[in-house]
Structures are given as C-alpha cells and as structure tokens.
Amino acid sequence: MLLEINGLTGTPGGPFRLEVDAGECVVISGPSGIGKSLLLRMIADLDENEGSVLLSGASRNAMPAPQWRRQVTYVAAESGWWAANVREHMHPAQSALPFLSQLGLGEQLLDASVSQLSTGERQRLALIRAVIRKPRVLLLDEPTSALDEKTVLRVEALLKDLMASGTGIVMVTHNEQQAHRMATRRYHMTSGQLTEISA
Numbered sequence: 078m079l080l081e082i083n084g085l086t087g088t089p090g091g092p093f094r095l096e097v098d099a100g101e102c103v104v105i106s107g108p109s110g111i112g113k114s115l116l117l118r119m120i121a122d123l124d125e126n127e128g129s130v131l132l133s134g135a136s137r138n139a140m141p142a143p144q145w146r147r148q149v150t151y152v153a154a155e156s157g158w159w160a161a162n163v164r165e166h167m168h169p170a171q172s173a174l175p176f177l178s179q180l181g182l183g184e185q186l187l188d189a190s191v192s193q194l195s196t197g198e199r200q201r202l203a204l205i206r207a208v209i210r211k212p213r214v215l216l217l218d219e220p221t222s223a224l225d226e227k228t229v230l231r232v233e234a235l236l237k238d239l240m241a242s243g244t245g246i247v248m249v250t251h252n253e254q255q256a257h258r259m260a261t262r263r264y265h266m267t268s269g270q271l272t273e274i275s276a
C-alpha cells in the first residue's frame with residue numbers, strides 16, 4: 078500500500094482511516110465547511126494531528142516534515158506564492174515546460190509576475206509547481222475550481238498520466254462529473270467521518 082492512514086484525528090474529527098494505492102485516485106466529497114481541506118492538511122502534517130500515517134510502510138514520524146511534504150504534497154485550493162516571479166518557484170524551471178504545454182499555458186508565463194496571473198493560471202501553475210518535484214502522493218484541494226471545462230479535462234489528463242506512472246492522488250472536489258471521471262474510490266465526508274460510497 079502506498080499511503081496508509083489509521084486513527085488520524087485532529088480539528089476535522091476522526092479517527093479517519095484511509096488507504097491509497099499507487100495509481101489510485103481517492104475522491105472525497107462532502108458539504109462545504111465539513112473539514113475536507115483540514116483532513117488533507119492533516120495528512121500533509123501541516124496542522125496538529127495524531128495517528129498513524131505510513132508511506133510504503135515508512136512512518137511519517139520517522140522523517141523530517143519537509144521530507145514528508147515533498148513526498149506527500151498538499152496543493153491548496155488557493156495557492157500561496159513566496160517570490161515575485163513564477164520561475165523562482167519552479168525547480169528546475171525547465172521541467173515545467175511540458176506541463177505548461179499540456180495544461181494550455183504559454184512558456185512566457187514562467188517569467189510572469191505572480192501578482193499578474195489570472196486565477197486559473199495560478200491554479201494550474203501551483204499544480205505544476207508541485208508535480209515537478211515528483212511527489213509520490215498528491216493531496217489536491219479543488220484542483221480545477223477556477224477552470225473552464227476544456228481546461229479541466231487537460232488537468233485530468235495530466236493527473237491520469239501521473240496515476241499511470243504510480244502516483245497516488247487524494248482529491249477533494251465538489252464537481253460530481255469530475256469525481257465520476259477520476260475516482261478509483263470515493264468517500265463522502267460528514268461530521269468527523271468518512272464513508273465509502275460507490276465510485
């Protein structure tokens with residue numbers, strides 16, 4: 078098993094149990110404000126939590142937090158940027174090029190100022206920024222909420238490529254059609270609990 082979560086508890090409730098195999102996309106849906114983002118943040122160890130989280134059998138507790146987050150990467154619905162230009166966030170910038178093209182973004186965006194990006198550009202660039210670091214698990218929070226339908230499908234195609242190469246994905250989405258297209262397994266979140274539903 079790629080990611081094994083047991084007894085995870087924190088602000089959004091729990092104990093949560095969740096397993097994600099290599100190449101899987103586990104979709105979590107549920108009412109607004111129920112704690113879906115907080116659950117993803119707990120898995121990435123960004124907020125206080127307790128419980129067992131294993132990556133290929135290795136405990137999260139046995140590695141420094143930056144190393145964990147590099148392998149199990151949270152991509153927020155609204156991304157934070159720490160430098161003025163896009164390029165400064167892409168390491169190495171060259172590796173972003175094929176993804177820019179796949180997601181319908183021009184190369185010149187690498188030299189754009191973050192403050193001038195459209196919401197949809199920022200959303201796709203935040204995903205690319207995460208993907209080029211080759212995480213083993215992606216925790217995606219509403220990854221296409223700002224995108225038009227055609228671009229949503231481009232992002233989904235990229236995610237399916239990543240799944241085919243063994244990446245595990247946990248995705249929070251309110252988009253029912255997207256859940257249907259992407260999910261290998263689905264959960265519904267209600268107050269403090271996850272219930273498996275049919276994919």
Ligand SMILES: Nc1ncnc2c1ncn2[C@@H]1O[C@H](COP(=O)(O)OP(=O)(O)OP(=O)(O)O)[C@@H](O)[C@H]1O
Pocket residue numbers: 088089107108109110111112113114115116124
């Ligand atoms: N750091 C925090 N500590 C305590 N409560 C928080 C914290 N951050 C958010 N909350 C609250 O916890 C609840 C769950 O927030 P969360 O963002 O996880 O919801 P969500 O299910 O992802 O909602 P949406 O679908 O609207 O994005 C909200 O009521 C929110 O205000």
